Amino acid sequence: DNPYVFITRKVPAETIKAIREVADVKMWDHEDQPVPREVLLEEASYATGLFTMLTDQIDQELLDRAPHLKVVGNLAVGYDNINVEAATERGVTICNTPDVLTDTTADLTFALLMAAARRITEAERYIEEGKWVNWSPLLMAGQDVHHKTIGIVGMGRIGETVAKRATGFDMNIQYHNRTRSEKAEQELGASYVSFDELIETSDFVVNLTPLTDETKGMFNKDVFRKMKKTAIFVNAGRGGSVVEMDLVQAIENNQIAGAGLDVYEKEPIPEDHPLLQFPNVVCLPHIGSSSVETRMEMCRLTARNIRNVLNGDEPEAAVNRK
Ligand code: GLV
Ligand code: GLV
Secondary structure (H helix, E strand, O other): OOOEEEEOOOOOHHHHHHHHOOOEEEEOOOOOOOOOHHHHHHHHHHOOEEEEOOOOOEOHHHHHOOOOOOEEEEOOOOOOOEOHHHHHHOOOEEEOOOOOOHHHHHHHHHHHHHHHHHOHHHHHHHHHOOOOOOOOOOOOOOOOOOOOEEEEEOOOHHHHHHHHHHHOOOOEEEEEOOOOOHHHHHHHOOEEOOHHHHHHHOOEEEEOOOOOOOOOOOEOHHHHHHOOOOOEEEEOOOHHHEOHHHHHHHHHOOOOOEEEEOOOOOOOOOOOOHHHHOOOEEEOOOOOOOOHHHHHHHHHHHHHHHHHHHOOOOOOOEOOOO
């Protein structure tokens, strides 16, 4: 029997040629809707490989029902949607897409920081709503970015690349991470500080940590209370790292000056979500890696990861292999 790979969302056909070399492929082909859970479970019961989105829950239940499964290629660098331990026990290789999205995600993170600081989206709305009737000295006056202190929580590849962007703006760079980053310190002049020092002294607090038991809810009301009143919080990691209602209150009570968010506790956030009501909070729909070039490259890498595992070769990026 040929291996069978199910792709949970429509992706450009030309990006998945590598999988077709070794397997029969079926793609969920509804343009605007994710695959329903029941369909995913059904497909998983036949599949040797799954090409998944960060919105698909690859949990114990699914893995129990997938006796032939050898590989899951997740179209993301993060893999908190996957029970990696359960997959490892069952000999299922979990692959992700690091590196190819690093620069693109760092670009978006910096764009979010700048948009919040300089009130970009608010200012555009101001024109669109016909409110621009004259120029005035403090019209849409925001905060400077250059020469300010950026505090990066989670100094992985993306964090380092955001730090590199920050050097171009003459920022003072500090970071907190489980392990020290020699690259950030030596090449980018970043200083390692404790989490408390970071949140108390940064003008921009940027979260890029993966979602784990340790980072879940780490940005809570105590943390927002310790931030500068002028601080801007940027989250391009995972929404689960933030207690969202605490962030809403911190904004409401002017404990911090604003936020730039690409990720949420529950995605998509509804149109009437309180975070969307604040002019000083910039919200994006989880598009960190979303340039055409990078998303295409992520699809190709995912396809090669799956092909390699099905061929008995090493994948380019796996999270549970030696
Ligand atoms: C996106 O959030 C990713 O993990 O790639
Ligand atoms: C995480 O893997 C990162 O690239 O920061």
